[in-house]
Amino acid sequence: MSDHGTLPNNELHLELKSHPRNGGAVDNRALIEGWSQTTVTNPDGKYMLLRVGDAVASRNIHAAIYDSLRLCRDF
Numbered sequence: 001m002s003d004h005g006t007l008p009n010n011e012l013h014l015e016l017k018s019h020p021r022n023g024g025a026v027d028n029r030a031l032i033e034g035w036s037q038t039t040v041t042n043p044d045g046k047y048m049l050l051r052v053g054d055a056v057a058s059r060n061i062h063a064a065i066y067d068s069l070r071l072c073r074d075f
Contacts, residue, residue, distance in 0.1 A: 008057050013049065021045030026071070036074040 017024040023041035030037055037048060050071045053064025 019046050020049035022048050024049040
């Protein structure tokens with residue numbers, strides 16, 4: 001349960017979580033410091049999977065856009 005009384009909509013994230021290179025995890029230290037997301041837990045993975053916005057917690061669109069900008073600027 002989130003702080004606004006709704007659950008995050010993370011169904012797609014959970015469905016895709018078995019194949020990404022990073023295991024679907026976000027390196028929070030790298031995020032805070034502005035570094036690239038380089039965590040590799042599955043070398044055979046086909047893509048990076050990062051949770052943003054409502055997939056993390058009940059948040060607004062601005063939070064999702066800001067998360068996306070910080071996480072994906074180095075792709």
